[in-house]
Amino acid sequence: EEKKSLNFLEQIIEEDLANGLPKEKLRFRFPPEPNGYLHIGHAASICLNFGLGLKYNAPVNLRFDDTNPAKEEQEYVDAIKHDINWLGFKWDKELYSSNYFQQLYDWAVLLIKEGKAYVDNQTSEEMAIQKGAPTEVGTNSPNRDRSIEENLDLFLQMKNGELAEGSHVLRAKIDMKHVNMHMRDPIMYRILKKEHHRTGKNWCIYPMYDWTHGESDYIEQISHSICTLEFKSHRDLYDWYLDQVCDPAKLRPKQREFARRNLSYTVMSKRKLLQLVEEGIVTGWDDPRMPTISGLRRRGYTPTSIRNFSDTAGISKRDNVTDVALLEYCIKDDLNKTAPRVMAVLNPVKIVITNYPEGKEEFLEANYNDYEEGFGSRSVPFSREIYIEKEDFREEANKKFFRLKLGKEVRLKNAYIIKAESCLKDENGEVTEIYCTYDVDSKSGSGTEASKRKVKGTLHWVSIKHAIKTEVRIYDRLFTDEAPDGHKDIDFKEFINPNSLQIIEAFVEPSLKSASVLDRFQFQRLGYFCVDKDTTKSNLVFNRTVPLRDKWTK
């Protein structure tokens, strides 16, 4: 296989190895906050971190970054684990930042004792004003020089729940004049009297992201802590916090950043996706129009297609937007290779084959894939009355119309050659029935002269008597704008596409009766479809994953 060039993160790792980092010390992590479902952006980070794990044969931790009890839930933890598994990746350890609450607290006490942290009881507005603007220097808090004893006492009161929520915070004493705003005495702890999904009522102070993340990386001995670009400016603070606790004999984690994955025609922040769910704009996190892993799965996407998408889109040092067409290409490419091909009619018109005996039926053997071995076959019933797509018939048409028209022949896929003789129309001029004759000797695969006869155009069809009536959900983009959340002063929901879901009644061949939820098919000449979880014994429901744009001629 062709050797791929190294991406910039791999280059950093190779350099570290060349500079003496033992290969056994490589360790990565994927650190989701359990405050929502994973989306296709997370998949980039998952494929990147777990991909590095596979490449260097190094462990990858799954670490839930659960420091904000107000927004986190067990439901999200379970969904995240399910999605990573489904994508085909295996984590080494399942860990939680909340496992480290005691250690983080002890370290914070140590910082207070060293005069490097203090309790502040100003309002957040006062603190913000003192922080100043990036172009000017900040001013010190009047509480900055509190005695160590007083700080220890107040921090203990914070921990013991004796102080009101929002009344006090613990801050690192760094530098209010620092050019990096994150270094201007950042908050390490806040009081939050909320129950935590794992630690219950044990804590009423919770550590902030920056204080937690680097120290968790250090505890787990993560060699490369890869995050998205917006954390680049946090790196000074990440390093400062590590400086306070790092044992020189141990590995010191390194934070490096890459550009987050953005996708055209969608939003990707969990906060916005949650809004779509809570306001009922979609049916849930796994609505097939959502850019979540669970939505894509329900839509019919395969793990392979999502991994290929992540690899193909690659990683970047600069912000960019990936065209959703690439994602669609990746699923078409995978399903083209893997999905059995069957017949369904979405927009039916009836054909009566007048010279086919009434009451007769026959079963035709049909391959699930005419071009590849190993797909097997099924039998498809044929009878006097069938459905074809409305748009596959015209009374008259020019030479380029290779479908059915009056006086001309087409082949019915896996079956016979038919010729349109006449048709019936309703008062609006819409064709309601087409009368055809068939060439008795032209059965596909029968070996007769007539079966080898070349006719332009092959149509898919279903036998009316045998077809299963199903519900098919046709999706369009959820947003009408390429960058729905990229407009100043316009809310992203203004760009919701009112026609993103169309539900139609369709007819599928009877072999699909036994299909199970998530089974994927190519409906020949139409696209790729997947059985939806709303399917019941009496109502088979399909989602259209993607249409098949390329014309199928055989």
Ligand code: ATP
């Ligand atoms: P959101 O803004 O959607 O809530 P987040 O960054 O807050 O995303 P986390 O659960 O904290 O979500 O993310 C877990 C990991 O996935 C982090 O390392 C984060 O950097 C990464 N990640 C999140 N969104 C993207 C994205 N769009 N592209 C690449 N990586 C992402």
Ligand code: MG
């Ligand atoms: Mg986050």
Ligand code: MG
């Ligand atoms: Mg977030």
